[in-house]
Amino acid sequence: MIEAIRSAMDVSMARDDNVVVFGEDVGYFGGVFRCTQGLQQKYGKSRCFDTPISELGIVGAAIGMAAYGLRPCVEVQFADYVYPAYDQIVSEAARLRYRSNGEFTCPIVVRMPTGGGIFGGQTHSQSPEALFTHVSGLKVVVPSNPVDAKGLLISSIEDPDPVIFLEPKRLYNGPFDGHHDRPVTPWSKHELGDVPDGHFNIALGKAAIRREGGDVTVLAYGTMVYVAQAACEEKGIDAEVIDLRTLLPLDLETIVASVKKTGRCVIVHEATLTSGFGAELAALVQEHCFYHLQAPIARVTGWDTPYPHAQEWDYFPGPARVGRALQDVMEG
Amino acid sequence: MIEAIRSAMDVSMARDDNVVVFGEDVGYFGGVFRCTQGLQQKYGKSRCFDTPISELGIVGAAIGMAAYGLRPCVEVQFADYVYPAYDQIVSEAARLRYRSNGEFTCPIVVRMPTGGGIFGGQTHSQSPEALFTHVSGLKVVVPSNPVDAKGLLISSIEDPDPVIFLEPKRLYNGPFDGHHDRPVTPWSKHELGDVPDGHFNIALGKAAIRREGGDVTVLAYGTMVYVAQAACEEKGIDAEVIDLRTLLPLDLETIVASVKKTGRCVIVHEATLTSGFGAELAALVQEHCFYHLQAPIARVTGWDTPYPHAQEWDYFPGPARVGRALQDVMEG
Amino acid sequence: MAGGDGVLKFHVPEPEVRPGGTPDFSNVPIPKAGSVPRPPVDVDPRQIRDLAYSIIRVLNRDGEAVGEWAGTLTDEELAEGLKHMMTLRAFDTRMLTAQRQGKTSFYMQHMGEEAVSCAFRRALAPGDMNFPTYRQAGLLIAGGYPMVDMMNQIYSNEADPLKGRQLPVMYASKEHGFFSISGNLTTQFPQAVGWAMASAIKNDTRIAVGWVGDGATAESDFHAALVFASTYRAPVILNIVNNQWAISTFQGIARGGSGTFAARGLGFGIPALRVDGNDYLAVHAVAKWAVERARRNLGPTLVEYVTYRVGAHSTSDDPSAYRPKTESDAWPLGDPVIRLKNHLIARGLWSEERHKQAEAEVLDTVIAAQKEAEKHGTLHSGGKPSTRDMFEGVYETMPPHLRRQRQQAGV
Amino acid sequence: MAGGDGVLKFHVPEPEVRPGGTPDFSNVPIPKAGSVPRPPVDVDPRQIRDLAYSIIRVLNRDGEAVGEWAGTLTDEELAEGLKHMMTLRAFDTRMLTAQRQGKTSFYMQHMGEEAVSCAFRRALAPGDMNFPTYRQAGLLIAGGYPMVDMMNQIYSNEADPLKGRQLPVMYASKEHGFFSISGNLTTQFPQAVGWAMASAIKNDTRIAVGWVGDGATAESDFHAALVFASTYRAPVILNIVNNQWAISTFQGIARGGSGTFAARGLGFGIPALRVDGNDYLAVHAVAKWAVERARRNLGPTLVEYVTYRVGAHSTSDDPSAYRPKTESDAWPLGDPVIRLKNHLIARGLWSEERHKQAEAEVLDTVIAAQKEAEKHGTLHSGGKPSTRDMFEGVYETMPPHLRRQRQQAGV
Ligand SMILES: Cc1ncc(C[n+]2csc(CCOP(=O)(O)OP(=O)(O)O)c2C)c(N)n1
Ligand SMILES: Cc1ncc(C[n+]2csc(CCOP(=O)(O)OP(=O)(O)O)c2C)c(N)n1
Ligand SMILES: [Mg+2]
């Protein structure tokens, strides 16, 4: 997935010289996850460069650049470190078009690795997507595979509005399904790891059905798409697994059609439960599918604690927990 | 309500000289809403003082002071300006006890005026509570009347953990019910405006039933408690109105008991809809009361736009909108 | 509160006087006009550290322009500058009254600080971009932005260019080099640096200007701006308007022990100048110097304008609660309008009579604009932006959930 | 990328050399040991601005302690200091290996920077509080915190004082004046100032110390800390450990055009000193000076320690991708352990033989601690903190929703 993300930036930089890429360690070194490797060499230091360790400065400068007419695609080294930039994102990037009635706009992308599963402890594992989905004016994207990562990132860079682009770092090397004791299959062996060269778009705001099924709808994104699929296989449940891909704006239509068909719904995310994005999903599903629901909507999520180091796999909502919830909902 | 809040700090400072109060303009001047008026005079500049305009610094310093053993109660001038302090709140205050296994703790209160209705435009009107309810380790309190404001603030100051204390500024002078074209009754004429002298507690985590009813449960907090009550009166609906008071931890028991009784639920808040706290409430209610619900849970909230200036009353979820939702749910 | 021997004591800075006391600025060192030399623009910043602790002044007490910084403006420009300041002052007076009359919710005036934004604006070229705060409307007035549009914005009326979405005075105009004002302090400062970086990345010639108040320098964005400006040698001017007060807190709370705000630049190797903000000529001369530096790839400049906020912080504020009512009379740098007027009179280019006449003309223009604006409505009466407008412009294309909500709202 | 005439150019700082090049520190001015005078602690900060641009050094090339900053430590203290640094180095070596053996997930070493935290620790009194980063374990080693407990934390084992909740090396000990380390850079800096303010508010005598890396000074929290420290004259020492590198970015990216990090303090009127961070004696002397200032209500001090990160940033990093492999050999300030060793030998207090013996002893102690720790398990084997522990301590009292979740988890 790293190559796909890099390729998205490469393609975008080649097509539009207003696209600039910067962040901590992204220039000469190519990023701690190597997502920007080679871009400085190829496009020069004016197009891809290292920044001081100031997420506020990175996003603040990006907003100014966007107001000038550039299309900055910046990296926050870990999603856990986005908070210093939160004011610039919420009060500025998200509001600029509205408050200036379009005099100034803010086509920026803020990329950040998200999620746990790498023994990163509480400050290298967080999933803060719900802190952005509450902010009018932002778009929030979470790819689950290389093809999507590339197509969605290109669309995000070309989008006229600010996009928060969360990259599940546990997926960088393969479709991790939560079975941490088994080796992960590399993307090269996966259909969605076969990334087309050159430019292509995947539209923001469109979900993808990863597994069709009739008995229950599973709503997931990022790493949880694979965890959910594994749980369905293991339990032998005829579940429909929807990969949301974009959380804001949300593809409500696809969700509602599926739940109306299945009558049951399980929501899975790695972020903590309370006020997580699953809450919004549950609220919407019950609102739009109330008369079709045969059981309460279940949420399987990270617990409401900071992400622990040693107890990583007790914390992570793996296939066993998802499987139990599926069963409960089927029996509910 | 301003006097009640001031009295809570006064009482707490008198009882415990580890309680210190500071923030922008809170010292000599007594705060732009006058909530700290007289405290510097009474307790001296070491206990109540002005700070530089740095919300990050205010909360960061408060965390250090709390680690030392003080109990800082700080003011952020408007909730809209809390974002520069967001990293200190989320990554530090909320995590300190957990990550240090109790070696260091963080008994701080961050007070801030919240909500709109004063023609304050997008940066003096926001209701960011959901950005805090997603953060494990925080408590989130929203009082709706002077008695509660005092009792809850005293409890917050005495709480061993960090508390975000949101003061609906539209309630400072009286129980505003959303009828902006009518004069607001002052608190002196309201039962809950009669604030006892001296020390008393209202426990965090306990909701209050403001209006008993059998047909539908309305979940609200802050200003919306009065809007909801007005809507129920006007529509003549036998609704039970629950004032949540504390959003985190939530009094789920009271909520579930009520919805199981009424079979219907309307949630009201001023914050934007998507990923607002209403989403969490809806998710919980459908989970715990699924088999009792007779209609979809409705949310009446601020629209998913920044808070506009001129269109304030089109934006504000007033009694008319709440009334319509009540009717819909009754018919649902 | 002072501790006993050997124990720590807590220090909180206090202004010299509080209400009831006698205003006293005798501790503020004011160098003689013309006494501060003007270094070449490519000077090594280390050679001019002193400029961060002094005050560059051009107009002396007799209204003469003296010293090396004098002479950057023609007679016509000076006369026009006076008119700009007078216009801004008249504009403020009318809008303050309008607010009191309930025609809008809020207003923020510039009294005493008119020279800063009006004179600075003159040093810029078309295409340069300001990232202002709420107290630089002089940039618009001096830049020829229509007053009617400003008023339409203040009234949130049907002709408001911002469609009623923003608090009064939060103007935005790309064409006039005026970035959208934010209610959140200091966020514009790193944005200005980013804009300047973009201009350098594109090998453009346009420069950016960031503006911030004394109080707002304490915000973290200030640091990010200086770090990025210093590292990338951005073509940006970072302006600090030190009008002595934040809201109720005097400048010492934000400044701490550093003596001046300009000094903040020294830690970043950024040339830092302090200038008499009530001296139209000095402001212009310093602005010109800094603009030339930026334009010539010499990097950022930090400028502190020493001035005084004569009025209330905003219409929501009453300064008599925290400072002596007569403090502004004691302010040693005088009034910018009177000082420029006296200069023109001293040079035989102006007279008291002509000034009165100009005042009347300016007032007429402002009143005419106001009448025109009020045709489009004021906040609570007449035409207003639509509820539909409220749902527009959150994104370029309205997403489905907002369409649903607009529908629910029935508009 | 340089633009043509008259157009703007974008500047990005670059280190002198990259992999493949020959390391070169010839542009780093190194003042002679003993050449920087020691001012009285109550000096006016304005008198000592030069100290922010120089380097205070005590040990000269011949291993002699020279100049006004010499003489703050007894022979025994020096010998003990050497042992502390050797212990820290041995500890690092063992833990690096343990990480490679899969006994833990992550480790961060101190190679080359041992003098900074070890010598500083000596200048503190019981009750003082450090707000460290992840590269000051010397504070614990020199402060007598049990190595076994450090290892238990690193292993996240059943005896981990932090119950497996934290990433390795994120220690916390109130008793040992070591605030809980955060993974988020620089957040501790304003907290240190707050702690110091609290101590002053309570008329206590204890002081606080904030620690930050060169790269992390760019974060906004740095500014907040300096603003608050300056305004309230907090009894705090603000330490910047400049080890030349952040992760892959050299110090020039964070520092920009200011020449030094110490210079940042000048804009706040805070005395700022720069010291040879590889000189145990110099670090201690400067620490003592700053501690005395804080204790005597003279306010904050900013200190920049000039040192070099010899190892990788962390076990997740490989520096050969961004700097010449031999760069550390060229570092002009030498190795802190060897320099102190040579000093003791020069003074006849130590010998090569004795050193070898001490090395062996130190290693034995570390190995013994490691054996002890491993009895309690390592990250993936043996005893570990319980799943129940995971749910505890989010709040003092577990709220109902966490109780429900713990129940769901079946623990
Ligand atoms: C982030 C943030 N915090 C607080 C405020 C509230 N506030 C508005 S203006 C102001 C004072 C600013 O003072 P200064 O920077 O000196 O500017 P001046 O008003 O004097 O021009 C304050 C505290 C705000 N708007 N934004
Ligand atoms: C807020 C935040 N942003 C980014 C990071 C990732 N990060 C961890 S250490 C580091 C480099 C710090 O360099 P420096 O301050 O020089 O300290 P050193 O490692 O050299 O001791 C970075 C970028 C982080 N931990 N926190
Ligand atoms: Mg001011």
Ligand SMILES: [Mg+2]
């Ligand atoms: Mg470093």
